[in-house]
Amino acid sequence: MQKVKVGIIGAGRIGKIHTDNLLRLPQVEVVAVSDLFAGAELEAWAAERGIAAVTKDSGALLANPEIDAVFICSSTDTHVPLIQQAAASGKHIFCEKPVSMDIKQTMEATRTAEEVGVKLQIGFNRRFDHNFKRIEGHVRDGTIGTPHIVKITSRDPNPPHKDYIRVSGGMFMDMMIHDFDMARFVSGSDIVEVYAQGAVLIDPAFAEYGDVDTAVVSLKFANGAIGVIDNSRQAVYGYDQRVEVFGSKGLIAVTNDYPNTAEISTAEAVYRDKPLHFFLERYQAAYEEETRMFIDCIVHDKPVPVSGIDGLSAERAALAAKLSLVLQRPVRTDEAVQLAEQHLHFA
Amino acid sequence: MQKVKVGIIGAGRIGKIHTDNLLRLPQVEVVAVSDLFAGAELEAWAAERGIAAVTKDSGALLANPEIDAVFICSSTDTHVPLIQQAAASGKHIFCEKPVSMDIKQTMEATRTAEEVGVKLQIGFNRRFDHNFKRIEGHVRDGTIGTPHIVKITSRDPNPPHKDYIRVSGGMFMDMMIHDFDMARFVSGSDIVEVYAQGAVLIDPAFAEYGDVDTAVVSLKFANGAIGVIDNSRQAVYGYDQRVEVFGSKGLIAVTNDYPNTAEISTAEAVYRDKPLHFFLERYQAAYEEETRMFIDCIVHDKPVPVSGIDGLSAERAALAAKLSLVLQRPVRTDEAVQLAEQHLHFA
Amino acid sequence: MQKVKVGIIGAGRIGKIHTDNLLRLPQVEVVAVSDLFAGAELEAWAAERGIAAVTKDSGALLANPEIDAVFICSSTDTHVPLIQQAAASGKHIFCEKPVSMDIKQTMEATRTAEEVGVKLQIGFNRRFDHNFKRIEGHVRDGTIGTPHIVKITSRDPNPPHKDYIRVSGGMFMDMMIHDFDMARFVSGSDIVEVYAQGAVLIDPAFAEYGDVDTAVVSLKFANGAIGVIDNSRQAVYGYDQRVEVFGSKGLIAVTNDYPNTAEISTAEAVYRDKPLHFFLERYQAAYEEETRMFIDCIVHDKPVPVSGIDGLSAERAALAAKLSLVLQRPVRTDEAVQLAEQHLHFA
Amino acid sequence: MQKVKVGIIGAGRIGKIHTDNLLRLPQVEVVAVSDLFAGAELEAWAAERGIAAVTKDSGALLANPEIDAVFICSSTDTHVPLIQQAAASGKHIFCEKPVSMDIKQTMEATRTAEEVGVKLQIGFNRRFDHNFKRIEGHVRDGTIGTPHIVKITSRDPNPPHKDYIRVSGGMFMDMMIHDFDMARFVSGSDIVEVYAQGAVLIDPAFAEYGDVDTAVVSLKFANGAIGVIDNSRQAVYGYDQRVEVFGSKGLIAVTNDYPNTAEISTAEAVYRDKPLHFFLERYQAAYEEETRMFIDCIVHDKPVPVSGIDGLSAERAALAAKLSLVLQRPVRTDEAVQLAEQHLHFA
CATH class of the missing domain: 3.30.360.10 (Dihydrodipicolinate Reductase; domain 2)
Incomplete structure (x- = not known):
């Protein structure tokens, strides 16, 4: 089986949780992580987990043709442009909630993902x-x-x-x-x-x-x-x-x-x-499960359980x-x- | 100790419950019951409980100078006039909820009881x-x-x-x-x-x-x-x-x-x-307690726990x-x- | 309906509980109470409840031909002789537990009640x-x-x-x-x-x-x-x-x-x-029910729910x-x- | 940090559970597994987990000088000889319960581990x-x-x-x-x-x-x-x-x-x-924890939480x-x- 290669955009608390949950899945490889404040600390964290690429530039991550799917865990105002770019690059997208503070933008981002035919799952972990x-x-x-x-x-x-x-x-x-x-x-x-x-x-x-x-x-x-x-x-x-x-x-x-x-x-x-x-304590298993489901939907080409329309x-x-x-x-x-x-x- | 003499107006389900609860109180005597549909059945029921007077006429009951307090358990539209009459006769009043469907009337009835100085407790049993x-x-x-x-x-x-x-x-x-x-x-x-x-x-x-x-x-x-x-x-x-x-x-x-x-x-x-x-099952003890408290307030001349203002x-x-x-x-x-x-x- | 006339032998805590529970039953009349330490206090207690006869002598109570049933609530060492006497007088018996500390005596008392044909219920209230x-x-x-x-x-x-x-x-x-x-x-x-x-x-x-x-x-x-x-x-x-x-x-x-x-x-x-x-709090309803059942068994001549054999x-x-x-x-x-x-x- | 190198003896259900829990610990490397019935299936299972050595011979595993600790998960009758051998090889020991059916043998095995100075933890996971x-x-x-x-x-x-x-x-x-x-x-x-x-x-x-x-x-x-x-x-x-x-x-x-x-x-x-x-469902977290604790005791040279005496x-x-x-x-x-x-x- 070919592994699903994942990039993480935004390595705050929630980005790190998703990463660790992804690393537990045998069919996944986390290949890159981007964060505006990337530095020695994040590099050490990534190294411990065998993640080769660490960058400040989400654009670079998105430009990596090897990556199949991205987890958008950066600040809310960045979600929509990142979805647009990721969709344009043909990458499947897991995006934290809310997609944006502006419903019209959320609609557009959702439509783009749909038109391009990439999966878009929203992080309603509960x-x-x-x-x-x-x-x-x-x-x-x-x-x-x-x-x-x-x-x-x-x-x-x-x-x-x-x-x-x-x-x-x-x-x-x-x-x-x-x-x-x-x-x-x-x-x-x-x-x-x-x-x-x-x-x-x-x-x-x-x-x-x-x-x-x-x-x-x-x-x-x-x-x-x-x-x-x-x-x-x-x-x-x-x-x-x-x-x-x-x-x-x-x-x-x-x-x-x-x-x-x-x-x-x-x-x-x-x-x-x-x-x-x-x-973190209460929904630990739920976070694991939403990640597992997203990957499963990619592997078996199934509709995601929480769609852009849900967001x-x-x-x-x-x-x-x-x-x-x-x-x-x-x-x-x-x-x-x-x-x-x-x-x-x-x- | 002189017993509190009580009359029951309206002997439907709730009137009967109050009666039986009153009969358990050593300081109470239920002396009369009135009900529009009084007949052989109600008379038998009253006789079993040693209640001497059974009448269709609430007015007769209210005219009985021996009675210290009345329980108004008749239909809602009769509450206000009955409160007015009972207050006029100087009797303490326990009245089922709601006092009336017309707030202005409820206000007036409440005011009357207050002015006359009789106790008025509303049946919020819970x-x-x-x-x-x-x-x-x-x-x-x-x-x-x-x-x-x-x-x-x-x-x-x-x-x-x-x-x-x-x-x-x-x-x-x-x-x-x-x-x-x-x-x-x-x-x-x-x-x-x-x-x-x-x-x-x-x-x-x-x-x-x-x-x-x-x-x-x-x-x-x-x-x-x-x-x-x-x-x-x-x-x-x-x-x-x-x-x-x-x-x-x-x-x-x-x-x-x-x-x-x-x-x-x-x-x-x-x-x-x-x-x-x-x-009936859920609030049996609460019904007993509200009755006991009402009588207690009469005996010791204390303010009632549920006032006309509450109603x-x-x-x-x-x-x-x-x-x-x-x-x-x-x-x-x-x-x-x-x-x-x-x-x-x-x- | 003729009322069941009951005598209480032993007016300690448990005797008083049974009395009050009996008084709630319309088909019962408590006609006498005996207690070794009967005095002004017990007489006042009995008067409040309309119990006419108060005596120190359980023998006098048992000799009362009007009494249909007795509640034996005195000390354990008196149970067996009282059962024997009550049975001899043809009275139904409710006896507190244990019947005695000597199983042979308990057997004999049980046998006597059975032979005479009076009911004997043991006070296993739980x-x-x-x-x-x-x-x-x-x-x-x-x-x-x-x-x-x-x-x-x-x-x-x-x-x-x-x-x-x-x-x-x-x-x-x-x-x-x-x-x-x-x-x-x-x-x-x-x-x-x-x-x-x-x-x-x-x-x-x-x-x-x-x-x-x-x-x-x-x-x-x-x-x-x-x-x-x-x-x-x-x-x-x-x-x-x-x-x-x-x-x-x-x-x-x-x-x-x-x-x-x-x-x-x-x-x-x-x-x-x-x-x-x-x-007292935990088993209040159970005490009421065991009393009610005992009277019910007398009224309808049914076997008691807790027999001498159970005791x-x-x-x-x-x-x-x-x-x-x-x-x-x-x-x-x-x-x-x-x-x-x-x-x-x-x- | 140098990793603790572990060998698994007995790859039945419980041996596999311990293995998977060990693999979640960053400070552990599982280097070998032995099982009497080792075959293609076990080799595939080991390969998936990156465990290089699979053998039928527990002796070979115990002879591997690289291994720091063993998990004895084979049948009960093999526990005592395996503890003796592991102790002789200076390896720390985690042994499933019971150590043996013969208390004298359990005593001897416990004594040996103590004398040699290796850790012996018994699998009382609860x-x-x-x-x-x-x-x-x-x-x-x-x-x-x-x-x-x-x-x-x-x-x-x-x-x-x-x-x-x-x-x-x-x-x-x-x-x-x-x-x-x-x-x-x-x-x-x-x-x-x-x-x-x-x-x-x-x-x-x-x-x-x-x-x-x-x-x-x-x-x-x-x-x-x-x-x-x-x-x-x-x-x-x-x-x-x-x-x-x-x-x-x-x-x-x-x-x-x-x-x-x-x-x-x-x-x-x-x-x-x-x-x-x-x-398996009920004690999943407890199995993880007992494994984590055992490794922790090795790394920090602390007494184990469940000793041979406990067994x-x-x-x-x-x-x-x-x-x-x-x-x-x-x-x-x-x-x-x-x-x-x-x-x-x-x-």
Whole structure:
């Protein structure tokens, strides 16, 4: 078997995770890595892993005809041009979420990949999680009947650094985008309308950048179901990742993962350890699986499990939520782009 | 000790429950019961319990100077006049929820009771439940810090009969009113705005009467917290009654009560019995407790735990939700009465 | 319907519990109570409940021809003579456990009741508990197949007072006797052999009286199953009452009851309240049910759910366990009486 | 850093698991594998992993001076001679459990490794499991006070093949040996006496070989605690691996691991998936960890976490259990070897 040769663009935390997961796959060879801040440290890291080429220039990496597929893990503003270039070079593309902050650009990038005929998979890793897959499967096979209500809770253990808040794109595009995708994934339907409530209850820094740190967003789905997502930037007990789908024949709900099942009963209380702390622990297996699936789709020429349209749809819902918060009214996803032009001012 | 002498107005299911709970209290004597449909059956029922007087005429009961307190368990449209008459007779009043479908009338009835100086307790029985009391206590004592997000799930096992749907006042006033009160109870704050999504997913009969059978309502609280309530008229697995409050120092969540703790592991799955089926089983102890507390407040002349203002506030939130559904926009509770005059047409 | 007239012999804690439960049954009248220490306090207690006759003399109570049934709640050494007298007077008998410390006497008392034709129910209240009934039902209906392994955990929150330890009859006869009955109840089979390990780990006072405070007892059943009971006199986290039966088609297990379902997640841990504290809270409903069933058996002339043979069998297993601890070898229940004569010295 | 060069002796299922886990460690090189049945298949397997040398001759592997450490994963009867040879060659040794069926030989092998100064780690993988480590840690740090009662449940999903039963060494030496080690691990104390009950309830084949398929074994520990282990060869619901330690300050208990946290509520029941099926799924991470620790102990010259004495102690308890079953009496671990000579006949 000929190995799939992969290049990594952007060697931050997530780029390194994907690299290590790729290296576990016998049918993959990671041949190059590019990063704007490449230096001695990255070179050592690459050498340990037998990755020959390290460069600051993503263009050079993309120009390498040997490379079959790229992982785009650089900053969000670079995603669209990199997708365009990678597609032009005929390389399959795994791109981190969100594709961009500008839905029109996301649409174009998606279209390009489709026209050229390269695979484009978006990094919604949670779809590969054991818990959420179980929900999706049971909704799809009809165990709980027709979905009526979808509920998603997603809370981070700690707020990000102030510098990150500024460039994050806001809670809806940065954090809740995962949940919009999850809502589509587990309901098997598109989001048609959202109503967003937001508040700054954790750190005034969020307000400085026009952002919120706490949100509850109501959802309407194309299939008639309704739902709600709640987010917080700071759950002191750790990463809170729960989903439930209620339907005509029952309810399926998943709760958090824990580091162990130990329960301790003392004179004070019955207690257990907190949930797995954050996404690196919680979604380690899901990251492995999304990488494995992407490579598998290339090897066997199958459609990717998370398409550009999926990326686009989640972005559109995030944009609608942002608009809903600003306009204080429900916003349809199909009016979001036009409304954004009227009401939001992107630099 | 002199016994508190009680009269029961309306001897349907809930009137009978209160009666039996009252009979367990050594400091109470139930001396009379009135019901529009009083007959041989009710007389037998009363005789078994040593209740001497049975009448069709609530007026006769209210005219009995011996009676210290009445339980108003008749149909909703009779509540306000009965409160007025009972107050005029100087009797303490326990009134089932909602006080009325017309907030102005509820206000007046509440004011009358206050002016006359009789106690008026509203039948929000869930406040006396072991689970929800535990939440309220831990929110109040600061265990979870400042509340940020309140989530309430409340689903009935079966939809009511079509005849009931017609006169129920709609899902928000009939069913979710309990949850609006719960939201106020566990958050320690008033609801200032709601946004309602509703759908008819269970039975088209609901649509016939302009009602919904599935709803998700977003909430804003005076203390800055946000939240969500979801309701369904039919959870096939039984009565689903869960609440959680997320705050700056943690999360407190309660799940359902079960008939036993048995867990069965077979070659197919690990399973347990469904939750307690419906409100009679689920809230039996809470009904006992609310009755005990009401009598206790009379005996020791203390303020009642659920006041007319509490009844009023929940009704206002229910009305705002109904308006939000009609107007498809968020509605403030302080604009609900005025908006209702413009947009809703009560017979 | 003519009411069943009941007399209570022994008005300690358990006698009072049974009285209050009986008073809730419409078909029962409690007409008399006897207690060695009857005085003003007991008379006031009885008066509040409308019980006319209070006496120090159980003989006088038993001589009352009006009384249909007695509850024997006095000290263990009085049980057998009282059963004999009650049977001679043709009264149905509810007797607290154990019937006696001397199996031969228990046999005789059981035989007398049978010959005379009065009902004799033994106070193994746990058989009426929601959890253990669920196990027994699922074992009986074959859900878990043929029982292979029975496991029972039973731990008290606090050791009894030193004065009580002295007269308790020892851990096996006083405490584990409930578990021997439970083992028979859930397995549907007799105990044929036991091996007892015991230790004094909580309070040296137990050693002073030749008793233990911690024990693990292996069991063999007539149907081929094997099992184990563990007891402790002090579980600091509260009353620990768990049972599981493992069989050819699966496992059924029950865990403790809790005062609520609240789960609190903080920066330190995820915790909940301790289990219900002790038997009064834990088995309140079971006490009500055993009383109701006893009366029901009298009214409808049905066999009692817990017979004298059941009392006898549990005592025999307890005796065998005591002997096993002394002899440091497994002891068959059918050799226990004879071995006891050789090795144990009862006053 | 110079890599630790490892040879694998015995390339059955467990040998292959260790190999793959070793290959994930950057500081390890697997240089050779020996197996009595080595052939084209094993060579292909080795080639895929870059393992150069494949041989049928463990002697050749042990003669390779380049090899620093060996993993002995061949059949139990070969363990002792291989340990002797490996020690003579100065190689560190990881040996699967049990070291042998003959405690005297285990003692000698352990002594040899100690005298020569090579590391000898025994494959009690469960010590490295997240759940059991948590128990051990909390017992050690005093969270639950002094241990009083230790309870271990260990049940396999399916009985082994008849051919395996014949050579397995019996349930105590083959299966419960893990639990004897666990009992020592979590209690922090030695087992001084056992009493074994056994039954053949699953497959008569066990009886043919003088073995049992169901067992309950009582334990006494040197520190005064008592306990019990139960085993079954067939739990239809999957691998059942639970442990609890009850002590003067509380209880710590772990239950099974599940493939996900999904809970499904339907009109029939509330259910979830069965526990992880068997040891390969359940202890995957523990196998990785024991391998990592062994290599770490070599690299940093630290004492191994599971010593030859640990292997020996578990074997001694297993032998005592076997004798207890035969003799139908409790057996002290310090009399097991002598009793075995009188009562057991090993070929």
